[in-house]
Amino acid sequence: NFMLTQPHSVSESPGKTVTISCTRSSGSIASNYVQWYQQRPGSAPTTVIYEDNQRPSGVPDRFSGSIDSSSNSASLTISGLKTEDEADYYCQSYDSSNVVFGGGTKLTVL
């Protein structure tokens, strides 16, 4: 099994841009799609990015996803930060048998 490593926390000011990374420990990041979930306190996760860079309907275009094979990582970028973006964010990928989640990143918008 591989692991997905995320920073424990990030913080940024309203209106700014923040990027959260997700590094795959083994195997190519490009070999399987990466998803990103937002989880606000007391709520279930919701999908903000799927299949590396696709946004579900209703997710603002301030949210974008990408992968970088050179660093074997995926990134979630949120531009024009709003206080409502403050939440935990998790990346997810998989191999032939297992689904793997990153450990989560707490985003503080201050």
Next chain:
Amino acid sequence: QVQLVQSGAEVKKPGASVKVSCKASGYTFTGYYMHWVRQAPGQGLEWMGWINPNSGGTNYAQKFQGRVTMTRDTSISTAYMELSRLRSDDTAVYYCARSRLGITMIVHYWGQGTLVTVSS
């Protein structure tokens, strides 16, 4: 619209079993895999496994093999997750989550979660 509605909170004693249900609506139940994911208090997301509602086939994370059983009742579009020999560290919110169309290993739509508390 896709909806996954889970059963209510449970309190169980160590050694007991718990069975959580997940009723699906808004799509063809047998067309998409159903995953189960748990989250201990203050912790991250942990994948437990999936069930193919069409065939009943399952795939469990190694950590839970021998303790977890995932089943479904297609007549009422409901998936179930039963965890046995409960321990205090099984205290968590348990989520069902539907896969993406055509890509079974992508978790996409989530239920509201069911809190299971294991305490003597």
